[in-house]
Amino acid sequence: MKFHGKLTLVIAAFVLMACFRLASAQIYVAVNANQPSELIGSAGSDTIICLGDTISIGGNPTATGGSPAYAYSWFPSFGLSDDSVANPVASSGSSTSYILSITDARNCSETDTITILVDTCPNGIFAESLPEIRFYPNPASGEFMLEISKPDGEEIFSFELCDALGITWSRDEFQFAGKAFRQDIPVFGCPAGTYIIRLHSGEWNWSRRIVIMQ
Numbered sequence: 001m002k003f004h005g006k007l008t009l010v011i012a013a014f015v016l017m018a019c020f021r022l023a024s025a026q027i028y029v030a031v032n033a034n035q036p037s038e039l040i041g042s043a044g045s046d047t048i049i050c051l052g053d054t055i056s057i058g059g060n061p062t063a064t065g066g067s068p069a070y071a072y073s074w075f076p077s078f079g080l081s082d083d084s085v086a087n088p089v090a091s092s093g094s095s096t097s098y099i100l101s102i103t104d105a106r107n108c109s110e111t112d113t114i115t116i117l118v119d120t121c122p123n124g125i126f127a128e129s130l131p132e133i134r135f136y137p138n139p140a141s142g143e144f145m146l147e148i149s150k151p152d153g154e155e156i157f158s159f160e161l162c163d164a165l166g167i168t169w170s171r172d173e174f175q176f177a178g179k180a181f182r183q184d185i186p187v188f189g190c191p192a193g194t195y196i197i198r199l200h201s202g203e204w205n206w207s208r209r210i211v212i213m214q
Helices: none
Strands: 005-017 022-032 047-050 072-077 096-103 109-119 132-142 143-149 156-163 168-175 180-186 193-200 205-212
Touching: 047 193, 156 180, 168 180
Parallel strands: 047 109, 132 205
Antiparallel strands: 005 022, 072 096, 096 109, 132 143, 143 180, 156 168, 156 193, 193 205
8 A cells, every 4th residue: 555645654552550440542653655656667668660670669657656766777688779768779680578667766666568560561573573562551440451462373372360470360262253352351350559461472571560440
């Protein structure tokens, strides 16, 4: 239980007198019970970046509560612009989990973790055979529309939706009908976050980021 301001405690003291009668007295003790709120740290939400991209990590704000000022420490430090600031820029060449440690002025500490998944995000093996691909809305909630123009000679392509940890949430194989493919893709069971849409055919690979909101 947390108290703010001054707390007055009333202590009842009973004294056994020589005549075997009980006498009582009240003692008032003033206790200063001002306490800071709980220290909370936020490393940010797990996300996906394409190889070669950069992203600012940490929360908004990264630390709340406790007793300012705050000291920040990120581990590991490789791929970060500065491992001692609230919101460093990450540019790792591989998927990495960063641990944030925060210490406040009273030497209280808190930790949090963020995972950055680095994807190759290829635009296509053969540029001349890459179809026109659209998906919307982005961010999406519940479902999104996927539209693909049919490349010459292509009949089937595969679809995959992965989260920032590389876990596949949806996988399917679709067939072109006529000159194009157009279908709603349901994402009702996916937690809110950043995902990668991956499409693959015999002649091309394609991937893009999508944000899912629930």
